[in-house]
Amino acid sequence: MKAVQFTGTGGTDVIEYAEVERPEPGPGEVLVDVKAGALNHVDVWARRGLPGNDLSYPHTPGCDGAGVVEAVGEAIERFAPGDRVAVWPGVSCGTCEFCRRGEPSMCVEYALLGEHLPGVHAEYAAVPEENLVPVPDGVDWATAGAAPLVFGTAWRMLIERGDVSAGETVLVLGASGGVGHAAVQIADHAGATVFATGSSEAKLDAARDLGAEHAIDYEREDFADRVRELTDRRGVDVVVDHVGAATWQDSLRSLAKGGRVLTCGATTGPNPETSIGRIFWNQLQVIGSTMASPGELDRALELVWNGEFEVEVRETLPMSETARGHELLESREGFGKVVLVPDSEL
Numbered sequence: 001m002k003a004v005q006f007t008g009t010g011g012t013d014v015i016e017y018a019e020v021e022r023p024e025p026g027p028g029e030v031l032v033d034v035k036a037g038a039l040n041h042v043d044v045w046a047r048r049g050l051p052g053n054d055l056s057y058p059h060t061p062g063c064d065g066a067g068v069v070e071a072v073g074e075a076i077e078r079f080a081p082g083d084r085v086a087v088w089p090g091v092s093c094g095t096c097e098f099c100r101r102g103e104p105s106m107c108v109e110y111a112l113l114g115e116h117l118p119g120v121h122a123e124y125a126a127v128p129e130e131n132l133v134p135v136p137d138g139v140d141w142a143t144a145g146a147a148p149l150v151f152g153t154a155w156r157m158l159i160e161r162g163d164v165s166a167g168e169t170v171l172v173l174g175a176s177g178g179v180g181h182a183a184v185q186i187a188d189h190a191g192a193t194v195f196a197t198g199s200s201e202a203k204l205d206a207a208r209d210l211g212a213e214h215a216i217d218y219e220r221e222d223f224a225d226r227v228r229e230l231t232d233r234r235g236v237d238v239v240v241d242h243v244g245a246a247t248w249q250d251s252l253r254s255l256a257k258g259g260r261v262l263t264c265g266a267t268t269g270p271n272p273e274t275s276i277g278r279i280f281w282n283q284l285q286v287i288g289s290t291m292a293s294p295g296e297l298d299r300a301l302e303l304v305w306n307g308e309f310e311v312e313v314r315e316t317l318p319m320s321e322t323a324r325g326h327e328l329l330e331s332r333e334g335f336g337k338v339v340l341v342p343d344s345e346l
Contacts, residue, residue, distance in 0.1 A: 002343065003122030004322045005058040009049030012323035017343070018058070023126040025073035030129055032085060035345055036145035036316075037065035037121045039325045039338040040178060041267050046115045047326065053116060062121030062340075063089035063114040066135060066144035076129050084135040086144045086301075087120050087127055088152065089113040090291045105156070105291040112291075121319060123342045133297065136305050143311045146337040147304045150178035151186075151311075152292035153264055154240075155300035158186050161289040162238060162262045166191025169236040171227055171254055173243050175212065176203040176335040179264060183240045184210045185309045186300075195236060197223050199332065206312065206335040224250040235259060245269035252278050260285035312336025318343045 001022040007014045025031040043061045046053070066086040069079050079085060092099050092107035099107050113119050113131065120127065135144045157179075158164045170187040174180040175196035187194045188211025196212035198204045204215035214230055216223045227236055235256035241247055244266025251261050252275055261284065266272075278284065292300070303309045314334030317325050318341055325338040 001123040002319070003060045004062065004319050004340070006047050006055075006061060008057050009047065012047075012326050014047060015323045015326065016058070017320040017322065020060075020122070022124050025071055025126045027074040028076070028129055029073045029126045030069055030076060030079050030085070030132055031071040032065070032067045032087070032120070032125050032127055032132070033070040034065050034067040034120060034123060034125055034342055036067070036141040037062050037319075037340045038146035038149075038178075039322075039329055039340065040064060040149055041265065041329060042112065042115050044326055044329055050115075055116075060118045060120075060122055061114045062119030062125075063087075063112055064145055064149050065120035065125060066141055070124065078129060079132060084137065084139075084144070085132040086135050086148050087113065087125070088131050088133060088148050088294070088297055089115075089119075091117060091128065091131065102293060104293055110290075121322065121340055123344055130294075133301060139305055141341075142313050142316060142339045143304065146178070146311050146313065146339055147301060148297065149291075150182045150337070151300040151304055151309060152297040153289070154179050154182035154186050156292040156296045157262050157264050157289035158183060158238075158240065159190065160292075160296055161287050162260065164190045164192055164238055168192045168238060169195065169231065169256075170238040170240065171195040171197070171223075171236045171251075172207075172212070172240045173197050173223075173247055173251065174267075175207040175215075176332070177242075178337050179242050180240070181207070181210060181312050181336055182309070184212050187211070187238075187240075189303070189308065192238070195227060195230070198335075203335050210310065210312070222250065224253040227254040231256070238262060242266070243268050245272035248272035248274060252284065255282065255284055257282045258284070260287055262287050262289060264289045313339050315339070316341060318346055
């Protein structure tokens, strides 16, 4: 079979689509015939190399994927050959204090398929049973393969950790990305008034279509100034900032007194300058969030499967063109997810 491979750390030249040995499902594992996967920024970071993340090369990336169960290993109870499934990448130990209290994403040994462990951007992938969720008939493979990570992550961040509620105002930065476009829809679903940022009129129109009432072109105007203008200088209750160093100070400036900034990532860098005085004087909260629990994921995906939430796809590529997909993410081209399909499925 063929799989996407990183031959080492570096630029897109380390990406190959190579012949590899087809895996067999071990005890507790399910072999999935992959029909589609999706790229996330974590794939870009894994390719570039993360401190302390010592991968064995070649490495198969890919957190997101969906397909049909091909075979099952021993002690499998939930799935059988022919079932439609999607992949959730979070792997936890199940025994630490955080896992035992129902918080697997806080696990002391938490890891992600595709980032710390071999991923699913391949024709076939052997996946732990607990990392699979059923996909209803009628849900297309691109949606199934691209929804879990971004909608699970955004749901936990806004609803469970951020406690976003009806009547609040929420600013979503980078609304054209995977987590961003999910966050716009989830905030709107919660009854909040949504502000969104983007870098082109097409991206802003797409954000409006998904529920943003106010859309701000951050390349043409200072988004913090514009937010304060639109709110009569009050600011918003919540800022969703997964951008990081480039936007952090303006995210704090955009908040009302008592507001909260939610973060699940830092695509422009993890170590921004910050105004501690603004945080304590305005009594702001900084809330981090990572991934989701199985129950949180189920609640988010139910709304994807029934069509209330929409997975926007900017481009679908064969896995042999994965390098092009990385370039799309790095250049911030388009709105929504980049979906990868095994060449054998085209």
